Amino acid sequence: FGRYGNVRLGGKDDKPEFSDFSWISMMFTGGVGAGLVYWSMAEPIFYLKWPPFWGEPFSAQAAQFSLAYGIFHWGITAWAIFVPGAIAFAYMLHVRKKPYFYPSYACRGILGDRVDGWLGRAIDIFVVIGLVGGLGTTLGTVIPMMAAVSADMLGIENSMTVKVGVTLVVAAVFTYSAYAGLNSGIKKLSELNSWLCMGLLAFVMLVGPTLFMLSFYVDSLGVLATNFLRMSLYTDPITKSGFPQDWTVFYWAWWAAWAMYFGLFVARISKGRTIKNVVINMMVVTTIGCSIFFLVFGTYAVDLQLNQGIALDQTLADAGAAGMISQVLHSLPLTAIVIPYFLFVMLIFQATTIDSNAFIISMIACKEVRNDQESPRWTRLFWCALLAVIGVAIMMVGGLPVVQLSSVATSVPIIVIIIILGLSLRKWLEEDFGGESKVQAVDYPEED
Secondary structure, three states, X not given: OOOOOOOEOOOXXXXXXXXXXXXXXXXXXXXXXXXXXXXXXXXXXXXXXXXXXXXXOOOHHHHHHHHHHHHHHOOHHHHHHHHHHHHHHHHHHHOOOOOEOOHHHHHHHHHHHHHHOXXXXXXXXXXXXXXXXXXXXXXXXXXXXHHHHHHHHHOOOOOHHHXXXXXXXXXXXXXXXXXXXXXXXXXXXXXXXXXXXXXXXXXXXXXXOHHHHHHHHHHHHHHHHHHHHHHHHOOOOOOOOXXXXXXXXXXXXXXXXXXXXXXXXXXXXXXXXXXXXXXXXXXXXXXXXXXXXXXXHHHHHHHHHHOOOOOHHHHHHXXXXXXXXXXXXXXXXXXXXXXXXXXXXXXXXXXXXXXXXXXXXXXXHOOOOEOOOOOOHHHHHHHHXXXXXHHHHHHHHOOHHHHHHHHHHHHHHHHHHHXXXXXXXXXXXXXXXXXXXXXXXXXXXXXX
């Protein structure tokens, strides 16, 4: 809504490449992945048992913050981390019309010609490392959950063989999608994913305690609004419970690790849209979408724990979040249909995230692939295979601490790059439109 909100990401005759539904579907499913479903069920139970702000486990205070903190961690602050990179990359590609898909090019506004040397290559390498590390977090949580649910459904032991088998099935789907390309694979899979998720959410909302779910959600929004600043700055230096470090810092690091991939992906699919349009959809529409998952899955899980006498916390302690999610699914009616449907949704959800990731990494890694082209198919296949291997490796090492370390370790240099991207974008905008009090969507800088 500021001076540069109406700047169109492209020429004055450029139209959006994708419909609004396709565009938002790719943005949402590519940004959150199946991890949203996983954590929307698991987080509230974690916070009920180990609450923030020195609350007693399973107390009214713990319940109030259990859903609010989940919405907070997947809310507007998280999506705001994505914005500087997304707009800077989109401006680089569609307004400045830099020909190649190198993240370092978007830092040129601040770093100048130094991006053509070792510094630029270092930035590109750190971006790829961040992409892989952030993806490791998703693979390290969602694949074990899918394996646990699959093993429980089939009545077999949840062994490493089952986990590897699930990984291979997911890998086959995302490899096909990445191989097919942006329009034929990723777009269609994202649209399918959106419809499947809406069906699952609607079913749980209808068969669950609907009034309690709506009431608890509205109350949690009030708790979040009242305590937003406190939750944002909470470090717990007195009691040193570790809650903000284990959760909030982990989440911000995870989102930062994803920021480069997601920024490049949003830039690639956002040609013809204005900066304001991209920012609103990235920060508002996606935040609402994430909160709906907590409205449905989070409140349903809390109801099972507090009102239905189902000890999800004990299952969480004994079998982990994956086992707990399986127990939640078994509490639903029509489990013979719901559980296979859930697994199919998770399969498509996970695939839509990883295929987009492989697509972007292959674009960065390939020399002189222009931004309006797609990388060679063999490179996409290579990165898909490598990402699958990384997923198996993280599962073999095992444990949430390893997953959290993967995000935190790879996010440190990415945070610095995000700051550089924001400053670079600001400088470019001032150079191109600095003399105008309010840029109109029809005003464009002269092309180089």
